[in-house]
Amino acid sequence: xxxxxxxxxxxxxxxxxxxxxxxxxxxxxxxxxxxxxxxxxxxxxxxxxxxxxxxxxxxxxxxxxxxxxxxxxxxxxxxxxxxxxxxxxxxxxxxxxxxxxxxxxxxxxxxxxxxxxxxxxxxxxxxxxxxxxxxxxxxxxxxxxxxxxxxxxxxxxxxxxxxxxxxxxxxxxxxxxxxxxxxxxxxxxxxxxxxxxxxxxxxxxxxxxxxxxxxxxxxxxxxxxxxxxxxxxxxxxxxxxxxxxxxxxxxxxxxxxxxxxxxxxxxxxxxxxxxxxxxxxxxxxxxxxxxxxxxxxxxxxxxxxxxxxxxxxxxxxxxxxxxxxxxxxxxxxxxxxxxxxxxxxxxxxxxxxxxxxxxxx
Numbered sequence: 487x488x489x490x491x492x493x494x495x496x497x498x499x500x501x502x503x504x505x506x507x508x509x510x511x512x513x514x515x516x517x518x519x520x521x522x523x524x525x526x527x528x529x530x531x532x533x534x535x536x537x538x539x540x541x542x543x544x545x546x547x548x549x550x551x552x553x554x555x556x557x558x559x560x561x562x563x564x565x566x567x568x569x570x571x572x573x574x575x576x577x578x579x580x581x582x583x584x585x586x587x588x589x590x591x592x593x594x595x596x597x598x599x600x601x602x603x604x605x606x607x608x609x610x611x612x613x614x615x616x617x618x619x620x621x622x623x624x625x626x627x628x629x630x631x632x633x634x635x636x637x638x639x640x641x642x643x644x645x646x647x648x649x650x651x652x653x654x655x656x657x658x659x660x661x662x663x664x665x666x667x668x669x670x671x672x673x674x675x676x677x678x679x680x681x682x683x684x685x686x687x688x689x690x691x692x693x694x695x696x697x698x699x700x701x702x703x704x705x706x707x708x709x710x711x712x713x714x715x716x717x718x719x720x721x722x723x724x725x726x727x728x729x730x731x732x733x734x735x736x737x738x739x740x741x742x743x744x745x746x747x748x749x750x751x752x753x754x755x756x757x758x759x760x761x762x763x764x765x766x767x768x769x770x771x772x773x774x775x776x777x778x779x780x781x782x783x784x785x786x787x788x789x790x791x792x793x794x795x796x797x798x799x800x801x802x803x804x805x806x807x808x809x810x811x812x813x814x815x816x817x818x819x820x821x822x823x824x825x826x827x828x829x830x831x832x833x834x835x836x837x838x839x840x841x842x843x844x845x846x847x
Contacts, residue, residue: 490846490847491846491847492512492845493515493844494511494512494513494568494571495513495795495840495841496511496544496841496842497509497511497837497839498532498839499531499533499836499838500531500533500835503530503548505835507526507530507531507546507548508525508526508544508546508573509834510523510524510525511523513804513815515797515801517828518802518815518828518830523572524571524572526564526573529546529548529562530548530549531547531549533839534586534588535547535589535839535841536591536598536841537566537843538591539845542568543563543566543618544573545561545564547560547586547587547600550578552580557585558580558581558583558584558585559582559609560581561579563576563579563617563619568843576618578619579622580621580622581600581609582602582607582609583605584604585603586609587603588601588603590645590646590655593648594652596652597611598613598619599648599657600622601657603643605627606641606642607625607643608643609624610670610676623675624675628643628662628666630662632662633688634688637688637709638661638690642659644691645693645694649700653669653670654668655668659691663686663688663689663690664683664685665683665685665691667680667681667682667725680723681722681725683716683726683727684727685705685707685714686710686712686714689709689712689730690710691706692744693705693747695749695756697749697771697776698749698751701720702715702718703718703725705747706747711743711760712730713730713731713733715730715778716728717776729777731769733758733767734767735763742760743762745761746794746795748803750800750820750823751800752820754770754771754773755769755770759792759793761790761792764788764789764791765784766786767783768781768823768824781823782825784827785827787827788807788814789807789810791806792837793837793838794840796818798843801818803818804840806834808837808838811834811837812832812837813831813832814830815827816828
C-alpha cells in the first residue's frame with residue numbers, strides 16, 4: 487500500500503452518550519496491526535454504522551428522546567477526514583420509535599433504511615444532496631409472531647439489504663421467520679410491499695448477504711444457528727428457499743446465537759459468526775448451486791463476536807467481540823478461504839460493528 491492510501495476501520499459500540507461510542511482505528515495492511523486514532527461521543531448505543539466512501543460521510547444509529555420524553559432512534563451524520571483519522575458530527579434526524587438496530591445505505595446514496603428490532607418497524611430516511619440526513623419519509627410496521635414463544639413473540643426486523651440496482655430492499659425479520667422484499671419508490675419516497683418468503687420455523691433470520699452474482703442470497707439465522715440459501719429472481723423481485731445448514735460443529739450442546747454473515751469478493755467463501763460457541767465458521771460456496779460446504783470453525787479470540795467484516799482487499803477478517811471488549815484480526819488464505827489468527831487485537835469497549843474502508847489521500 488502506498489503512502490497515499492490509508493486503511494481505516496470505523497467501529498460502532500454499545501455506549502452511553504457521555505462516553506466514546508464511535509471509534510476510528512487504523513489497520514496496517516501488511517501486518518494486520520491495529521492503532522486507535524480517535525473517537526466520537528454524544529451518542530447512546532451507536533451500534534451500527536454505514537460509510538459513504540465517495541462523499542466521505544459516516545452514518546450512525548443512536549438512541550435519544552423526543553420533547554415528550556419518549557424513546558426514539560436517530561441517524562447521526564459525520565464528515566470523515568481520512569488524513570486526520572477523525573470524524574466531525576454534522577447533523578441528526580429522528581427515525582423510528584423506540585429505537586433502531588441496524589442501518590443500510592442505499593447504493594446511490596440517496597437514502598438509508600433503518601430496522602427497528604424492538605418496535606417491529608422499518609424506516610426510510612432521505613439523504614440530502616450533500617450527504618446529510620434529511621428526515622424519515624416512510625415507515626413500515628410488521629405484524630404477527632413466530633414459532634419460538636420467547637424470541638418470536640412479535641416482529642423483530644433486524645437488518646436490511648439493498649439489491650445492487652437499488653430497486654429492492656430486503657428486510658430480515660427475526661421474529662416472524664420471514665424475509666420481506668420492498669420495492670423502493672423513489673418518486674414517492676416510499677417502501678412498497680412487494681413479496682416475502684418464510685424460512686424454516688424458529689430459524690430467526692438476522693443478517694443477509696448477496697453472492698456477487700446477485701442470484702443467491704444467504705441469511706444467517708440467530709434463533710436456530712443456521713444459514714439459509716435462497717435464489718433471488720431480480721426481475722420478479724421474489725425469493726425461494728433452496729437449502730439450510732447449521733453454523734455449529736456437530737455435537738455442540740451449549741447455548742448459541744449467530745450474528746453476522748459475509749461473502750468473499752470472489753464469491754467462493756462464506757463467513758458467519760457464532761455467539762456462545764464464540765467462533766467464526768467458514769464455508770465453501772459451490773459455484774454451480776450456491777450450496778455450502780463446511781471448511782473451518784475458528785475461535786473468535788474473544789467473547790460474543792457480534793459482528794465482523796472483511797477488508798476491501800479480501801485478505802483479512804476483523805471480528806468485533808462485544809463481551810471481551812476487543813477486535814481480533816485474522817488473515818484469510820484466499821486459496822482455501824480459511825482463517826489464521828494474526829495475534830493482533832485492539833481494546834474497544836463493547837464493539838458491535840466494523841466498517842473497513844480504504845481511502846486515497
